[in-house]
Amino acid sequence: MLICEAELGIGLVGLGRLTEFVAMTLWADAQARALTAGTGGTLRDIVDTAGARLYPGYFWTHVTVPPERLLERHQVWDRVAVGVDVKTFGPILESTYVLGTPSELAEGAPTTSLPAMRSAAMFFVDGTPGEPQPATPKKGTVNALPKLEKPPSALARFKDVRASGVIDAAQAHRLRLSAPVACPIVTGREIAAGQHALVFAQFVKLFDAAERALLSELEPPTPAELVDHLAVLDRQIFYLDNCGLSSVVMVHARGTIEHCDPKLTGTSDQVAAAVLKLEMTAYEATTLKLLSVAAATKLFVVPWNRPGLLHAAERLSRRYGVTA
Amino acid sequence: MTASIEATVLSVLVEIARTHQPTRSTVATTDSLIDDLGFESLDLATAVAQLEIQLGIDPFATEATLGVVRTVGDFIAVYERAARTSS
Numbered sequence: 021m022l023i024c025e026a027e028l029g030i031g032l033v034g035l036g037r038l039t040e041f042v043a044m045t046l047w048a049d050a051q052a053r054a055l056t057a058g059t060g061g062t063l064r065d066i067v068d069t070a071g072a073r074l075y076p077g078y079f080w081t082h083v084t085v086p087p088e089r090l091l092e093r094h095q096v097w098d099r100v101a102v103g104v105d106v107k108t109f110g111p112i113l114e115s116t117y118v119l120g121t122p123s124e125l126a127e128g129a130p131t132t133s134l135p136a137m138r139s140a141a142m143f144f145v146d147g148t149p150g151e152p153q154p155a156t157p158k159k160g161t162v163n164a165l166p167k168l169e170k171p172p173s174a175l176a177r178f179k180d181v182r183a184s185g186v187i188d189a190a191q192a193h194r195l196r197l198s199a200p201v202a203c204p205i206v207t208g209r210e211i212a213a214g215q216h217a218l219v220f221a222q223f224v225k226l227f228d229a230a231e232r233a234l235l236s237e238l239e240p241p242t243p244a245e246l247v248d249h250l251a252v253l254d255r256q257i258f259y260l261d262n263c264g265l266s267s268v269v270m271v272h273a274r275g276t277i278e279h280c281d282p283k284l285t286g287t288s289d290q291v292a293a294a295v296l297k298l299e300m301t302a303y304e305a306t307t308l309k310l311l312s313v314a315a316a317t318k319l320f321v322v323p324w325n326r327p328g329l330l331h332a333a334e335r336l337s338r339r340y341g342v343t344a
Numbered sequence: 345m346t347a348s349i350e351a352t353v354l355s356v357l358v359e360i361a362r363t364h365q366p367t368r369s370t371v372a373t374t375d376s377l378i379d380d381l382g383f384e385s386l387d388l389a390t391a392v393a394q395l396e397i398q399l400g401i402d403p404f405a406t407e408a409t410l411g412v413v414r415t416v417g418d419f420i421a422v423y424e425r426a427a428r429t430s431s
Contacts, residue, residue: 068404068409068410069404069405069406069407069408069409070409070411072409079386108393109389109390109393110389110390110391110392110393110394110396110402111389111392111393111404112386112389112390112393142385142386142389144385145411151385152385153385153410153411154385154386154388154389154410155404155409155410155411156392156402156404156405156409156410157405158405158406159405159406167396168393169397171390171393175386175390178386179363179386
């Protein structure tokens with residue numbers, strides 16, 4: 021496993037704590053290093069035999085976070101360590117990642133006890149508008165990585181989700197947004213100037229906007245500050261398509277609130293108030309292209325010394341919560 | 345060798361084509377991968393990986409680009425050329 025360290029400077033987390041978006045970008049950076057280790061180049065130096073620059077485009081990511089080691093325990097100026105293993109199946113990449121403190125990774129803590137991500141990606145030609153063009157890296161521009169003998173299991177699952185448009189058709193969610201949330205894609209905010217596609221992790225922010233809207237529609241509405249205390253435990257995203265500048269992404273969300281053990285996080289200064297399970301879809305407003313489908317499990321984690329938030333969480337749980 | 349390369353490529357391509365068209369039993373060299381067989385990015389990538397396992401070569405890492413492959417015949421020609429180069 022390749023291990024890289026990073027400092028959570030203000031460029032990554034502002035003055036706050038580690039977020040799912042930032043963790044995913046740290047994992048992607050680690051994958052980039054694994055792909056180019058020993059080549060003397062960076063991800064921008066990976067080309068095909070015609071010299072066209074390639075990039076690895078994710079089509080599936082799955083983040084899992086143990087409740088005792090939430091991402092939010094890492095805050096600005098902390099050092100974190102990120103580990104990655106990449107295997108290839110032709111131009112398809114299957115990667116596993118972990119994130120913890122440098123000492124946790126140095127001590128070889130079991131990866132099941134740390135925040136982790138699994139992903140599937142493949143190489144595409146960079147900068148081509150329209151349909152992504154698959155490509156194979158020219159020998160020597162990419163690290164020689166272990167090879168898989170059969171396709172990553174995510175590939176069949178991806179095709180299934182793309183065909184059905186849902187991750188778990190059997191899940192009957194009680195809560196549903198009254199209308200999709202419109203998220204305009206703005207240069208310098210969701211997308212970099214001159215780019216034609218969203219960075220994969222940006223979808224997390226779009227889904228979070230819909231989740232916030234869903235919770236605000238409840239009666240009584242969920243206080244915004246309580247929504248700020250939602251921590252991700254699990255999120256699976258299937259990236260079916262992408263969109264660019266001036267697009268408006270419509271995001272739909274349905275969900276279920278479940279009761280949980282208040283001591284789920286294993287710490288005495290926090291109360292685990294409820295679990296929120298969500299399934300979300302994102303599509304482009306004009307073309308109605310389905311861009312992404314996601315499922316998430318999140319935990320309301322409230323400091324024990326915030327009684328107002330605890331009361332709001334209790335109201336939410338009593339009014340809408342079900343027993344899993 | 346050439347005949348076995350063609351047979352291997354056809355066998356891999358028909359297997360992938362069946363995921364879109366379950367009743368399909370053969371593919372022709374003139375078939376378009378996209379228009380006739382319904383191939384997409386992941387199918388092309390899967391074909392390249394399967395053929396690397398079965399033939400031990402990946403011509404797209406050394407001399408060709410996936411962008412030039414339009415038909416089943418193009419695919420076979422790329423692998424036959426790579427086999428001649430590597431032998």
